[in-house]
Structure formats: structure tokens, C-alpha cells
Amino acid sequence: xxxxxxxxxxxxxxxxxxxxxxxxxxxxxxxxxxxxxxxxxxxxxxxxxxxxxxxxxxxxxxxxxxxxxxxxxxxxxxxxxxxxxxxxxxxxxxxxxxxxxxxxxxxxxxxxxxxxxxxxxxxxxxxxxxxxxxxxxxxxxxxxxxxxxxxxxxxxxxxxxxxxxxxxxxxxxxxxxxxxxxxxxxxxxxxxxxxxxxxxxxxxxxxxxxxxxxxxxxxxxxxxxxxxxxxxxxxxxxxxxxxxxxxxxxxxxxxxxxxxxxxxxxxxxxxxxxxxxxxxxxxxxxxxxxxxxxxxxxxxxxxxxxxxxxxxxxxxxxxxxxxxxxxxxxxxxxxxxxxxxxxxxxxxxxxxxxxxxxxxxxxxxxxxxxxxxxxxxxxxxxxxxxxxxxxxxxxxxxxxxxxxxxxxxxxxxxxxxxxxxxxxxxxxxxxxxxxxxxxxxxxxxxxxxxxxxxxxxxxxxxxxxxxxxxxxxxxxxxxxxxxxxxxxxxxxxxxxxxxxxxxxxxxxxxxxxxxxxxxxxxxxxxxxx
Amino acid sequence: xxxxxxxxxxxxxxxxxxxxxxxxxxxxxxxxxxxxxxxxxxxxxxxxxxxxxxxxxxxxxxxxxxxxxxxxxxxxxxxxxxxxxxxxxxxxxxxxxxxxxxxxxxxxxxxxxxxxxxxxxxxxxxxxxxxxxxxxxxxxxxxxxxxxxxxxxxxxxxxxxxxxxxxxxxxxxxxxxxxxxxxxxxxxxxxxxxxxxxxxxxxxxxxxxxxxxxxxxxxxxxxxxxxxxxxxxxxxxxxxxxxxxxxxxxxxxxxxxxxxxxxxxxxxxxxxxxxxxxxxxxxxxxxxxxxxxxxxxxxxxxxxxxxxxxxxxx
Numbered sequence: 114x115x116x117x118x119x120x121x122x123x124x125x126x127x128x129x130x131x132x133x134x135x136x137x138x139x140x141x142x143x144x145x146x147x148x149x150x151x152x153x154x155x156x157x158x159x160x161x162x163x164x165x166x167x168x169x170x171x172x173x174x175x176x177x178x179x180x181x182x183x184x185x186x187x188x189x190x191x192x193x194x195x196x197x198x199x200x201x202x203x204x205x206x207x208x209x210x211x212x213x214x215x216x217x218x219x220x221x222x223x224x225x226x227x228x229x230x231x232x233x234x235x236x237x238x239x240x241x242x243x244x245x246x247x248x249x250x251x252x253x254x255x256x257x258x259x260x261x262x263x264x265x266x267x268x269x270x271x272x273x274x275x276x277x278x279x280x281x282x283x284x285x286x287x288x289x290x291x292x293x294x295x296x297x298x299x300x301x302x303x304x305x306x307x308x309x310x311x312x313x314x315x316x317x318x319x320x321x322x323x324x325x326x327x328x329x330x331x332x333x334x335x336x337x338x339x340x341x342x343x344x345x346x347x348x349x350x351x352x353x354x355x356x357x358x359x360x361x362x363x364x365x366x367x368x369x370x371x372x373x374x375x376x377x378x379x380x381x382x383x384x385x386x387x388x389x390x391x392x393x394x395x396x397x398x399x400x401x402x403x404x405x406x407x408x409x410x411x412x413x414x415x416x417x418x419x420x421x422x423x424x425x426x427x428x429x430x431x432x433x434x435x436x437x438x439x440x441x442x443x444x445x446x447x448x449x450x451x452x453x454x455x456x457x458x459x460x461x462x463x464x465x466x467x468x469x470x471x472x473x474x475x476x477x478x479x480x481x482x483x484x485x486x487x488x489x490x491x492x493x494x495x496x497x498x499x500x501x502x503x504x505x506x507x508x509x510x511x512x513x514x515x516x517x518x519x520x521x522x523x524x525x526x527x528x529x530x531x532x533x534x535x536x537x538x539x540x541x542x543x544x545x546x547x548x549x550x551x552x553x554x555x556x557x558x559x560x561x562x563x564x565x566x567x568x569x570x571x572x573x574x575x576x577x578x579x580x581x582x583x584x585x586x587x588x589x590x591x592x593x594x595x596x597x598x599x600x601x602x603x604x605x606x607x608x609x610x611x612x613x614x615x616x617x618x619x620x621x622x623x624x625x626x627x628x629x630x631x632x633x634x635x636x637x638x639x640x641x642x
Numbered sequence: 643x644x645x646x647x648x649x650x651x652x653x654x655x656x657x658x659x660x661x662x663x664x665x666x667x668x669x670x671x672x673x674x675x676x677x678x679x680x681x682x683x684x685x686x687x688x689x690x691x692x693x694x695x696x697x698x699x700x701x702x703x704x705x706x707x708x709x710x711x712x713x714x715x716x717x718x719x720x721x722x723x724x725x726x727x728x729x730x731x732x733x734x735x736x737x738x739x740x741x742x743x744x745x746x747x748x749x750x751x752x753x754x755x756x757x758x759x760x761x762x763x764x765x766x767x768x769x770x771x772x773x774x775x776x777x778x779x780x781x782x783x784x785x786x787x788x789x790x791x792x793x794x795x796x797x798x799x800x801x802x803x804x805x806x807x808x809x810x811x812x813x814x815x816x817x818x819x820x821x822x823x824x825x826x827x828x829x830x831x832x833x834x835x836x837x838x839x840x841x842x843x844x845x846x847x848x849x850x851x852x853x854x855x856x857x858x859x860x861x862x863x864x865x866x867x868x869x870x871x872x873x874x875x876x877x878x879x880x881x882x883x884x885x886x887x888x889x890x891x892x893x894x895x896x897x898x899x900x901x902x903x904x905x906x907x908x909x910x911x912x913x914x915x916x917x918x919x920x921x922x923x924x925x926x927x928x929x930x931x932x933x934x935x936x937x938x939x940x941x942x943x944x945x946x947x948x949x950x951x952x953x954x955x956x
Contacts (some may be wrong), residue, residue, distance in 0.1 A: 192862070213874050
């Protein structure tokens with residue numbers, strides 16, 4: 114019998130049926146990956162295992178872990194199993210740790226709750242475990258607080274808490290989704306190593322086929338609360354049967370059809386741009402120290418061109434975007450938009466901002482929930498001196514919504530009535546309404562499911578063909594950048610380290626950082642061959 | 643933490659100086675000559691001038707500010723215009739009523755609010771939560787003078803458990819505490835209602851945080867996760883309210899002091915204002931400002947003790 118066997122699992126929360134007849138298994142020393150898009154029930158399947166379900170949940174069927182039916186156990190027995198026999202790693206390392214306790218106390222807590230050791234021994238186990246997950250004592254003493262660590266380091270602490278008592282089963286719910294590509298590959302390597310060393314089973318939940326394909330022994334594809342296909346990883350890749358599996362693979366490596374050719378005239382020219390941030394003062398007197406977030410950056414974006422900007426979090430790509438959008442003054446260099454130059458010490462004026470619009474990552478947070486879509490979409494009109502009113506305004510809103518595949522009638526709805534993909538279409542409609550020449554896409558498709566992402570990429574390609582739009586496409590996701598851009602720039606620590614035609618960069622990267630990024634990025638294409 | 647404390651201390655000193663300047667000059671620009679006011683309208687100009695010299699009113703503004711401030715630092719609050727006794731003596735008797743009353747009320751308020759706030763959050767949606775939410779709504783809504791009179795008529799007059807008013811002094815601490823119990827309880831009730839609601843909502847926010855789920859996944863029971871992870875994280879808004887409540891209770895208890903015939907700071911400052919006894923107003927206001935700034939300082943230090951992320955900022 115396997116370590117974990119789920120048979121005919123059904124789950125309902127209130128009146129909603131979340132899972133229908135889910136069956137899968139995890140063996141000791143093996144990695145089973147559950148893949149699905151949002152709403153597929155993959156996370157809820159995981160929470161059924163350690164019974165950390167939301168209120169009002171009713172689970173039926175069998176969840177056999179270590180020869181006990183988890184669904185039949187009472188709460189005290191479950192508390193004994195959680196943390197000791199089943200460890201869990203979560204998606205959001207930034208919020209998964211208690212901000213007011215040291216990392217040492219939090220890792221030792223796992224040991225102390227289960228009475229496995231005395232306090233000094235528990236702290237010693239915490240130290241050893243933190244060493245094991247790659248947080249050595251010299252830089253990461255037990256007395257560190259979570260806010261002093263980066264996202265990847267926090268995720269290592271969460272993993273240390275989960276494995277401190279060497280559990281038989283580890284559940285990892287999207288453990289690398291919130292992390293950069295290089296950090297992501299390090300965390301995946303760590304999980305794989307721990308599975309081998311401890312012989313534990315790993316139930317790995319992910320939306321990203323590329324991430325799990327390298328490491329999983331067994332893949333389970335879920336959709337709308339059902340398992341559509343499962344099997345050994347190699348087998349699934351070679352002989353996938355279900356149309357949804359095939360569609361998921363296609364969408365993951367989707368390349369939109371782009372016909373537009375860039376013109377020679379530049380729309381945006383950035384020369385030797387410098388952006389400094391003041392840091393907190395170290396002493397009461399003397400100037401505040403500065404952090405140079407963007408250091409001597411120069412590039413040119415032509416009309417009709419799609420330019421990619423890739424880099425990991427903290428590299429300065431968002432700061433660069435904010436300066437171009439005129440949200441912050443620049444400290445050095447210049448920004449030219451359609452030949453009009455903005456010099457150091459100034460922000461980009463309103464008359465130039467009309468030519469640019471931005472689409473942000475978060476389709477949920479970037480809209481005011483109390484306004485109707487019509488008002489949300491027409492917001493950029495404040496940049497115009499003669500914004501249309503009455504019927505003309507209505508016509509402009511309808512036109513923008515229809516351009517992104519929505520309907521004119523959607524203007525009277527509120528934003529909560531739409532899905533994430535629809536919201537991102539509305540965000541693009543909002544950007545289009547004043548007919549800008551340049552759209553800055555700041556991680557605009559990063560939060561979307563692969564199939565929705567493929568649709569949005571197609572939409573962006575079609576819009577640029579039709580309207581001659583230029584895109585500055587900022588993303589940490591290299592495969593998306595490869596699919597949608599003509600040229601790409603790689604940014605690291607405020608500096609552009611490499612720049613060139615997209616295919617050339619991806620095939621023959623020159624800079625070692627670019628090579629490291631590409632090596633870390635999961636690529637399905639390699640696996641399919 | 644040491645640097646944080648020093649920075650907060652510096653900010654405390656600067657706030658005090660700014661407050662003293664503001665109070666002094668506001669009182670300065672109020673029309674009316676205190677000397678003429680004290681001697682009455684029939685006094686001769688010579689007599690008024692003589693009194694002005696005696697009171698130091700004929701000196702320059704800066705000199706008088708310096709005199710006032712250096713006096714305050716040494717505990718010399720000046721002489722009351724109306725009663726011709728040192729303000730320090732008047733204040734001293736009053737502070738030992740108002741300060742214990744405020745602290746007593748705050749203690750009661752915290753003792754009531756914490757358990758019911760935690761209970762309501764832990765049993766969200768249950769009858770207990772419903773009861774706490776309804777009860778605290780009532781607690782905020784009931785006017786405290788009315789509640790005070792009800793309490794007096796039942797507990798003091800009918801059952802004679804507490805005294806109906808007056809203050810016997812601290813010679814007999816037990817009697818003093820007994821005299822302060824009813825007013826403190828009446829003062830505490832609305833404060834406790836507010837505090838319990840803040841505690842509940844802050845805890846509910848914390849309970850839905852990701853790290854609470856992490857704690858459960860480690861094997862903590864629901865109660866264990868609440869005690870070890872939620873409470874401390876939920877304390878910041880609660881501490882803010884406690885700080886504000888203490889400042890309010892110290893001087894804001896005029897009505898309750900009047901109802902229970904307590905010789906506190908609130909009623910003293912009220913009388914001083916009606917009598918234009920500006921030196922008393924000035925000094926008592928300064929004293930209250932000092933208390934408020936000190937409480938703010940203590941709350942800031944407690945914030946930093948509770949949340950390590952705040953220690954770096956100052």
C-alpha cells in the first residue's frame with residue numbers, strides 16, 4: 114500500500130461541490146505532482162489530506178495516510194499527525210511566517226508542540242534543520258526575524274519548519290509560484306534533495322507544468338474538481354490522451370502569431386537614466402544614504418516594436434517603469450517620448466503621458482471595486498484636455514471594450530462580476546481608450562492561468578498588428594517574454610547587462626547572468642523532445 | 643532597541659517644548675489683564691500696576707516664558723490668581739484622585755474587554771459573539787451620566803455596597819478604593835466596549851493571516867495557535883486605543899467627577915477656566931500634555947517590544 118492513497122474523494126463547502134471522485138496516491142521517496150488551473154480543486158485536495166479545510170467543508174471518500182483514514186480521525190489525533198508525520202509548505206513565503214517571532218523559535222516550535230525534545234534540544238534541531246535547507250548559522254542565526262529575510266530565504270524557513278521532525282509526507286502547495294526563476298529552481302532542487310535524503314513522499318501542487326516536469330515521478334492533471342489524466346511523468350509527456358491535457362501543454366508554450374514589423378522611428382528613448390532612493394538615515398546628522406535603483410540605463414523602443422524587460426525582483430525594473438510613466442522624478446539622464454525630452458529633476462509631464470498607458474499584474478487589486486466598468490475604463494480621460502462627453506464618451510467606452518473581446522453592455526457592471534482573465538481584458542481596454550502609442554505591460558499576464566494567458570497574449574498580438582502599438586513588456590517569466598517580444602533586455606541590480614533580438618538572446622546568451630536565468634527557467638520544449 | 647528608545651525620548655522632549663510654547667502663547671493672546679481681573683473693576687491703576695509687577699507681568703514675553711518653564715521644571719507652578727495659593731499644592735491634591743481613577747478605570751476596561759473580545763473572535767458567529775457585539779453596542783451608546791445615576795441609585799443607595807459620592811482621601815486606602823470603584827466602573831464601561839470591539843476585529847484579521855494556517859499545519863490546536871501566534875500580532879491596534887483612552891480618562895472625567903463629588907483635575911480645570919485663573923489653566927494643561935506625551939512614548943516602546951519590525955523605524 115502507498116504512503117498516501119486517496120480514493121473517491123468528494124468535498125463540498127456549503128452548497129458548492131469542490132471535488133468529485135478524486136483518486137491519487139503518493140509513495141514514499143516519490144514525488145506526485147498535481148497540476149491544474151485555478152478552481153481545479155488541486156489545493157483543496159491537498160488540504161483534505163491534513164484536514165485543514167475551511168469551515169463548513171464536508172469530505173467523503175477515503176484518504177488513507179500511513180494506513181489510517183484521515184477523514185475518520187478526531188481533532189486531537191489530527192493535531193498529532195500534522196507537523197510530525199505530514200509537513201506542509203505554502204505558496205506565500207512572505208506571509209506564511211509569524212512576523213513577531215524569530216525564525217529559530219518558529220522552527221523549534223514544530224519540535225516542541227509534539228513534545229519531541231526539550232527546549233535546548235529543539236533549538237539544536239532547529240539549527241541543524243536550518244543548516245540543511247541552506248541557511249547556515251553565520252548569516253542566519255536563530256535570532257533572525259522573518260522581515261530580515263528575502264522571499265526565497267523565508268520559503269527555506271517554512272520548509273525547515275515542515276521537515277524538522279522528518280515527516281513521512283510533505284505537502285507543498287505552489288511552493289515556488291511567488292519566487293524568482295533562479296530562486297524557484299533552487300527551492301525545487303532543495304525539495305528534491307530532501308525527498309531523496311529522508312525518503313519522504315512529496316505531494317506537489319502547481320499550476321506550472323514546466324516547474325514540476327523536471328522533478329515529478331508521477332503527474333496528476335486536475336480540472337474542475339476531477340482528475341482528467343494521471344500517470345508516470347515520462348508516460349504522460351509521450352502519450353497524453355485527454356484533450357485538456359493536450360490543451361494545457363499547448364497553452365503553456367503558446368506563441369501568438371505576430372505580423373507587425375517595427376518602424377524605424379523611436380517612440381521612447383531612455384538615455385543614461387538614474388533613479389536614486391533615499392534610505393533611512395543612519396545618524397541624526399549628515400545626508401541620508403542613497404540606493405541607486407536604476408543605474409545609467411539607456412535603450413530605445415521603436416514604433417510598433419515589442420520590447421521585453423526581464424530581471425528578478427529588486428533588479429529595478431519596476432522603478433524604471435515608474436520613472437517612464439512619470440510617477441517619479443529622475444535624478445540623471447533623460448527620457449524622450451516622441452522626440453520630446455524630459456531631463457533630470459523632472460517628472461514626465463501630462464501631455465507626454467497621454468501617449469503611454471500601463472497594465473499591471475494584479476487583476477484584482479488594480480480596480481476600485483465601487484466603480485462601474487464604464488468609469489474604470491474611462492479613467493485615463495483625465496489626461497486629455499478635451500475628453501469626450503455624453504454619447505461620444507459612451508461610444509469610446511464601447512469601442513475599447515469590444516476591442517478586447519468584451520461587450521458594450523459590460524460597461525454597466527461592477528468589477529467583481531468578472532473573472533481574472535476578463536479583468537485583465539478590462540485593464541487593457543482601460544489602457545486603449547485614449548489611443549496611446551505605447552503600452553507598458555508590468556507582469557500583466559503573470560497572475561493568469563496558462564490557458565487565459567495564451568488568450569491574452571493572442572489579444573495583445575492582434576491589437577499591436579491592428580493599431581501599431583508598441584509594448585514594453587516587463588516580466589520575470591522568460592517563456593512569455595520569448596513568445597511576445599522582438600527584442601529583450603536583461604536587467605540586474607539596476608543595470609541592463611544584455612540586450613538584443615529575442616531569439617538571439619535566448620539561443621546564444623552572452624552574459625553569464627542571462628545564461629544563469631535561462632538555465633534556471635523551466636522549459637517544456639526541452640522535455641517534449 | 644536602544645537607539646529606538648533614545649530616538650523616541652528625543653521626540654518626547656521636542657514635543658514637550660513645542661507644546662509648552664503653544665500653550666504659553668495661546669494663553670498670552672487671550673484678551674483680559676489677569677491683574678485687573680483679580681482686583682476687580684474699582685481698583686486704581688497704581689494697585690493694578692503694583693500687582694502686575696508682583697506677578698511678573700510687566701516683564702517681556704520671553705522672560706516670562708523662561709520664568710514659567712524653569713518654574714515648572716522645579717515643580718513651581720506659580721500662584722493661583724484666584725485663590726492666591728501655589729498651583730502645585732492645588733494640583734497635587736487633585737492628581738491623586740484623577741490619576742488613580744484613570745488607572746483604575748483603564749484596568750477595569752482592559753479586564754472586561756480582553757476576555758470578551760477574545761471570546762467573540764474565537765467563537766465568531768456564535769451566540770457568544772452575538773451577545774458581545776450587542777452588549778458592547780449598548781455599552782458605547784448608553785450616556786455615562788445616566789448609567790452613573792442608575793448605579794448610584796441601585797448599588798449605593800438601595801444596597802449600600804458603595805458610597806454614593808465624595809472622596810475620603812488616601813489615609814484609608816480601602817475606603818479610597820471603595821469610593822473610586824463605582825466612578826471607575828462607570829468610566830470603564832464605554833471604554834471596555836470600544837476596546838472589546840477593537841480586540842475582536844483585530845484578532846479576526848490576524849486569525850485569517852497565512853501564518854495562522856502555518857501554525858495549524860505544524861500541529862497547533864486552534865486554541866494553541868490563538869494563544870501563541872494570534873494574540874501578540876493583534877495587539878498593535880489595541881495598544882493604540884489603550885493609549886488614547888488613558889489620555890482621555892485623565893482629564894475627560896468631568897461629568898463623572900461632578901456626579902460622584904470627586905475633587906479631580908477635570909472639575910478643577912473647569913472652575914479655573916470660568917474664573918479666568920489662567921496660570922492654573924496653563925499649568926494643568928501643560929501637566930496633561932506631559933501625561934499624554936509620556937503615555938504615547940510608553941505605547942511606542944510597547945509597540946516595538948511587541949513587533950520587531952517597528953524597532954528599525956523611529
